Amino acid sequence: QSALTQPASVSGSPGQSITISCTGTSSDVGAHKYVSWYQQHPGKVPRVMIFDVSTRPSGVSHRFSGSKSGNTASLTISGLQPEDEGDYFCRSFTTSSTYVFGPGTTVTVL
């Protein structure tokens, strides 16, 4: 069982914005800025979309943004596009010097 919680699914129409939450505790998400988000398409390898809560790696669309408030981190996808469909996992560093993933959220573009 994941120490982080995410909604099982989030959906939106093309062009809309959606937000995926990732709730942890003061021992992980709330402890520091080391939250990252990964996109995974079916049968594909995960791809990092956000690291350090809100930093986009080179090559990731500006439509993806991250934030954090207290023990909850969030990933927002603006201007939703069909290719954004897939699973999204958050990950947080912990005070035990380990990492923990959330269970994943399936994004559906209606």
Next chain:
Amino acid sequence: EVQLVESGGDLLQPGGSLRLSCVASGFSFSRYWMEWVRQTPGKGLVWLSEINGDGRVTNYADSVKGRFTISRDNPKNTLYLHMNSLTVEDTAVYYCARGGDHSSDYWGQGTLVTVSS
């Protein structure tokens, strides 16, 4: 181009042992933390372990501590995961990943480990 290629996955019985390998290319291997992450088919990601560039610092998830050992051979650009006392719950695709800025910025294609009687 950064490439990570895992190997060593196999079908084995409960209680068995296995060593996974991950050959890296396209970057200065010894300068990066490296990680192992697994994924049960159709399910989520589980972080397992990491090792620093010179191999002196390692961290493990509680679920594998004492059973799994991460190591690296920098001259061979190779990362390893030694797994002991395997159970059916260890059945998964095992990925190696490069650690960058407290994230996994490059992933291999994975190698399948199946534990079954």
